[in-house]
Amino acid sequence: MQARKLKAVAKKELRELVKERLVLFGLLLGPLIMYVIMGGAAAAASSSMAKQAIAPPRVAIVYEAGEPDNITLVLARILHAPVFNESMDPLRLLDTGYEFVIVINKSLSATIASGKQAPITVYYKPKSLGWFSLNRPKVIESLVDKALLNATAIILKKYMPDITPEYLQNPARIQLYYYHNGRTMSQGQVVGLIMGVSLAIPLAILTTAVAATQVAAISMGVEKEAKTLEKLLTLPLSREELLLGKLFAVTVLALGGVASYMAGLYTYFAMLSHSYSSIGAGQVSFQFTVPVGALIVTGVGLALTLYASIVIGFIVGSQAHDVRGSQLASSYTAMVLAIPLFIMFFGVDPTQLSATAKALLAIDPYSLLGLASSASINGDTGLSMLSLLGLLVHDAFWTLVAARLLDAESMIVGHPLLRRLSRVLAKRRTS
Amino acid sequence: MPAPAILVDDLHKSYDEVRALNGVSFQVYEGEIYGLIGPNGAGKTTTLRIIAGLLRPDDGRVLVLGHDPFREPVKVKKAISYLPEEAGVYKNLTGEYFLRFIAEIYADSPHEAEEMVKRGAELSGLGERLRSPMKTYSKGMKRRLLLAATLMTNPRVAILDEPTSGLDVYNSVLMRNAIREYARDSNATILLSSHNMLEVEYLCDRVAFIDHGVIIAEGTPKELLEKYGAANLEEAFVKAVGGGIAYAGSKA
Ligand SMILES: Nc1ncnc2c1ncn2[C@@H]1O[C@H](COP(=O)(O)OP(=O)(O)OP(=O)(O)O)[C@@H](O)[C@H]1O
Ligand SMILES: [Mg+2]
Numbered sequence: 315m316q317a318r319k320l321k322a323v324a325k326k327e328l329r330e331l332v333k334e335r336l337v338l339f340g341l342l343l344g345p346l347i348m349y350v351i352m353g354g355a356a357a358a359a360s361s362s363m364a365k366q367a368i369a370p371p372r373v374a375i376v377y378e379a380g381e382p383d384n385i386t387l388v389l390a391r392i393l394h395a396p397v398f399n400e401s402m403d404p405l406r407l408l409d410t411g412y413e414f415v416i417v418i419n420k421s422l423s424a425t426i427a428s429g430k431q432a433p434i435t436v437y438y439k440p441k442s443l444g445w446f447s448l449n450r451p452k453v454i455e456s457l458v459d460k461a462l463l464n465a466t467a468i469i470l471k472k473y474m475p476d477i478t479p480e481y482l483q484n485p486a487r488i489q490l491y492y493y494h495n496g497r498t499m500s501q502g503q504v505v506g507l508i509m510g511v512s513l514a515i516p517l518a519i520l521t522t523a524v525a526a527t528q529v530a531a532i533s534m535g536v537e538k539e540a541k542t543l544e545k546l547l548t549l550p551l552s553r554e555e556l557l558l559g560k561l562f563a564v565t566v567l568a569l570g571g572v573a574s575y576m577a578g579l580y581t582y583f584a585m586l587s588h589s590y591s592s593i594g595a596g597q598v599s600f601q602f603t604v605p606v607g608a609l610i611v612t613g614v615g616l617a618l619t620l621y622a623s624i625v626i627g628f629i630v631g632s633q634a635h636d637v638r639g640s641q642l643a644s645s646y647t648a649m650v651l652a653i654p655l656f657i658m659f660f661g662v663d664p665t666q667l668s669a670t671a672k673a674l675l676a677i678d679p680y681s682l683l684g685l686a687s688s689a690s691i692n693g694d695t696g697l698s699m700l701s702l703l704g705l706l707v708h709d710a711f712w713t714l715v716a717a718r719l720l721d722a723e724s725m726i727v728g729h730p731l732l733r734r735l736s737r738v739l740a741k742r743r744t745s
Numbered sequence: 746m747p748a749p750a751i752l753v754d755d756l757h758k759s760y761d762e763v764r765a766l767n768g769v770s771f772q773v774y775e776g777e778i779y780g781l782i783g784p785n786g787a788g789k790t791t792t793l794r795i796i797a798g799l800l801r802p803d804d805g806r807v808l809v810l811g812h813d814p815f816r817e818p819v820k821v822k823k824a825i826s827y828l829p830e831e832a833g834v835y836k837n838l839t840g841e842y843f844l845r846f847i848a849e850i851y852a853d854s855p856h857e858a859e860e861m862v863k864r865g866a867e868l869s870g871l872g873e874r875l876r877s878p879m880k881t882y883s884k885g886m887k888r889r890l891l892l893a894a895t896l897m898t899n900p901r902v903a904i905l906d907e908p909t910s911g912l913d914v915y916n917s918v919l920m921r922n923a924i925r926e927y928a929r930d931s932n933a934t935i936l937l938s939s940h941n942m943l944e945v946e947y948l949c950d951r952v953a954f955i956d957h958g959v960i961i962a963e964g965t966p967k968e969l970l971e972k973y974g975a976a977n978l979e980e981a982f983v984k985a986v987g988g989g990i991a992y993a994g995s996k997a
Contacts, residue, residue, distance in 0.1 A: 541833035545891070548797045548827040549850045550819055722799045727760065737761060 347650060354654075354674075371454055374412045376404050379420025386418050388465035393457055408439040408493050414454045426466050431487040434458065439493045442666035443508055443692075447492075448501070455488050462486050495693050506586040514582050515687050516658040519616070522571040523680050524648040526620045528641065530564050530627025534725075535640025538631075547722045557716060561624055568620040576613045611690035611698045612683075618705035619683040623648075625712040626679075632725045633732055654681040658688070665689045665697055676701075679708045748811065750775040750902055750934035751796060756805035758791055758958075765791040767958035768805070773936050773951075778928050780949035781938040782982060788958040789938035790830050793906050796936070797827040809902060823851070826900035830907050830938075832891050836880035840871055840890050843879065844897065851898040865897030868923055885916040892920055896927045903927070905937040909944060917941075921948055942978040952978070954985045961985055 373395040377386050382397050390397050395416070398407070404415040417435040425432040436454060440447035492499045499507070537543040546556065630647050634640035654675055658664060664675060664685045675681040686701035719729055727733070749772035758766040766788045773779040781789050794800045796807050798814030798821055807814055814821040835843065844865040845858070852858035866875055869890045871882075879887065892908060908924065909917040921944060928935050939945050945952055946966050954962040954969075962969060962985050966978055975981035 536835075539833075540835060541829070541831045542835055544794075544799065544829040545827065545832050545894075547799055548822055548825065548829075549847065550822040551850060552819060723801055726794070726799055733761060 356657075371414050371457075372412050373414045373416060373454065374398060374404075374407045376400065376402050376407070376415060376417045377420075378418065382418075383423045384468075385423050385426065385462065385465040388468060389416070389418075389458070389461040392461040392464065404435075404437050405493060405498070408437055412439070414438055414451075416454075416458065426462070432462075433489060434486045435489045435491065437491050437493050437498075442663040443492075443494055443504060444512065444663050444666075445508060448504065448508070451490055451501075455490075458486055458488060503586070506583075510579075510582055510586070511663060511688055511691060512658045515579070515612075515691075516655045516684055518575050518578060519619070519655065519680055519683050519687070520652050522568070522575055522616060523619055523623045523683075524645070524652065525571065526564065526568045526623040527627040527630070527648045527651075528644045529567060530560075530624040531631030531634065531640040531644030531647075532627075532637060533560060533564060534628055534631025535634050535637040538634060538640070539636040543725060547725065553717070553720065557628065557720065560628065561621075564624045564627075565621065568624065569617065572613055572616050572620065575616055576609055579612060580609060605690075605693075607695070608687075608690035608693075608698075611702065612687045615683045615686040615698075615702055615705055618702065618709055619679050622679040622705070622708045622712050623651075625709070625716050626651075629712075629716055629719055632720055633728055651678055651680050654678045655684050658684050663688055663692070665692055665694055676704045679705060682708065748775075749773060749808075750777070750810055751779075751936055752806070752808040753792065753796065754806040756792065756795060756807070757803045758788075758795065758800065759803055765958055766795075766802070766805075769955065769958065769960055770805075771953050771960055771963060773934055775934050776928075776932045777950045778924075778935040778937070778948050780945040780952040781936065781955055782940070782942070782945055782952060782978075783938075783955035784986060787955045789955060790906055791958075792955070793827070793904050793936070793938060797825060797904055798822065824900065825902045825904055826895045826898050828891055828895040828903070828905045828908055830910065834879035834882065834887050834890065837878055839878055840869065840875040840882070841866065843890065844869075844875070844894055847894045847898065861897045861899075865893045868893035868896055870919065885912050888912055889916065889920065892923060896923065899931060900933060902934045902936070905935065907938055907940065909939070909941065917944070924948060942982065946978050954982060956986050 373393045375386060375390050375395045375397045377397050378400040380399065386397060404417055407415045415437045422432045438451050440450065490501055492501065492504045537546060626647065627644050630643045631640040634643050665688050672685065675685055682701050682704050686698050689697035689701060751773040753769060753771050756766045756769040769788065769792055781792065783789050795802050796809060798818050801815060809821045810824050812820045844862045848858040848861035852861055871886060871890060895903060909920050912920065924935065925948060927933065949966065951965055952969060953960045969978065969981045973981040973984040975984060
């Protein structure tokens with residue numbers, strides 16, 4: 315092996331690679347872009363979690379046997395909770411602003427005195443359903459445990475002055491129910507729902523939209539690589555006929571994706587529903603059937619998103635030199651477009667974000683679809699319709715951009731702006 | 746003199762810093778075969794692309810049958826047929842499918858499209874092979890198919906960028922004959938570029954030498970031979986290009 319020859323090969327390779335636009339944008343600028351966007355998403359996610367974490371729980375107690383007993387009163391003191399009698403519906407209390415409602419039945423004192431675990435039902439109304447809402451009830455569980463321990467100790471001390479609370483472990487068995495959008499769910503179902511909203515939906519959006527962007531970009535890359543574009547551009551076709559023709563073909567493929575997406579979404583929740591109906595949890599009212607309206611909103615939204623994705627793919631593909639270039643460039647574009655959607659993976663329900671954050675998300679068509687889907691599954695018709703409208707605006711916008719950018723000259727020799735940029739970058743590197 | 750089918754007037758065009766055209770002017774009359782000859786990088790492809798409406802000139806004017814390719818693109822595109830220099834094929838489609846695709850875009854009726862496809866199939870000389878995917882074609886087969894697709898639509902103006910480049914002698918002769926026959930039968934105007942002097946001498950009624958983005962000589966092959974006192978066009982070309990012409994091209 316000769317160092318001189320090795321150096322010559324390495325130098326040639328570097329020169330050729332560094333001139334490649336994709337290497338430039340992807341390798342050199344990519345990580346920075348990624349981190350900045352991810353940073354924004356993480357900041358939004360963590361601030362929304364932090365806000366919930368520091369908020370003290372608002373608790374109410376429903377005592378089911380007339381005058382509350384001593385243990386209940388001690389519990390109420392410790393939790394700063396008002397006590398209601400059994401005529402009060404715990405779900406109504408949640409609707410009036412309580413985060414937790416603890417239901418204590420009349421045999422609590424007797425059960426604890428006999429040294430057995432006492433069943434206590436807790437209803438929890440999360441502000442939004444996300445991974446965070448699985449942790450939040452722990453606050454109340456440990457408070458109830460502590461309170462019961464103390465209360466028991468106070469009572470027992472009357473009879474046995476020497477006893478210490480360590481003798482007692484977990485005096486309560488807490489049965490936890492989530493209450494969300496008027497439906498009562500077990501924790502397991504909440505996990506399923508969160509997985510659906512924060513994993514399954516964004517993943518399905520990603521795969522279909524990314525595929526659409528790539529198929530469109532590659533269809534341009536193929537024309538470039540096979541050198542068929544020039545002939546195509548001189549045929550007696552208006553630019554609209556050419557682009558709409560291409561768009562139509564890719565859309566037909568994409569609509570297959572929409573159908574499979576909707577069927578998949580429906581099946582996902584049907585499978586969950588089935589798994590829970592076989593367990594038969596008593597208090598649970600929520601059936602995992604996606605409402606038809608939500609399915610339609612999601613399907614229409616996906617179709618609109620795919621249109622924008624396809625047009626973006628054409629734009630990106632028209633600036634590539636060959637199939638490989640169009641593939642890489644479109645993967646990269648799709649990845650950047652997908653990043654904001656990752657906040658859903660954090661368990662942040664986009665419907666719960668501030669108006670500004672929602673508006674920022676709306677810049678990105680993939681995320682806007684995430685918002686539309688989540689809103690429709692959560693039953694927020696206004697927001698889901700607004701998101702669909704936003705997607706329509708996206709489609710119109712990208713069509714206009716394509717019409718402006720994709721003239722014959724830009725497609726054959728590259729858009730002047732992009733050419734100027736690569737020239738400036740190339741100069742900087744050689745000087 | 747009749748009105749020119751193609752009027753090219755003082756075209757200028759730069760790609761970033763490369764000045765490709767520096768004031769190209771010429772006229773091609775109806776029914777004429779006109780050859781653009783010049784060394785590599787002289788600006789032939791750039792000129793033809795501008796006439797076909799693919800590139801916008803920085804300055805100057807083009808009229809095809811009296812229409813501006815940028816103001817009335819569809820009118821011009823309907824009248825012309827362009828064979829790009831490095832045209833390729835769709836590898837998964839068959840030759841026949843490709844001809845039909847082109848025919849459907851040009852034709853006004855399904856019947857007319859059928860006629861075009863028939864003519865194209867004949868011109869291509871590919872016979873049964875028209876039914877195979879185009880990725881199985883050799884270079885010469887692809888070029889003949891593309892020329893067939895270009896001429897079968899009965900264009901009033903055909904623009905052919907190096908129609909026989911990369912072909913063997915036999916295929917080149919086939920292509921030249923096809924072009925000549927088409928010109929004779931249809932009275933169409935043909936503008937072609939070439940490096941092959943034999944081809945130009947055989948095909949063209951008039952010829953222009955282009956170098957560094959300007960036309961340096963123009964005339965019938967015979968006139969050019971006389972002008973440069975040359976035995977053949979090749980010699981005339983070398984004399985013209987090497988004759989101390991102002992260095993107007995490449996880097997500005
Ligand atoms: N896409 C492009 N970007 C930058 N410069 C270009 C581009 N295409 C052509 N040029 C330059 O424009 C000038 C004219 O090129 P053109 O392709 O018109 O020449 P040509 O006469 O067709 O050459 P050839 O016989 O090699 O095909 C050359 O200097 C070439 O380098
Ligand atoms: Mg050329």
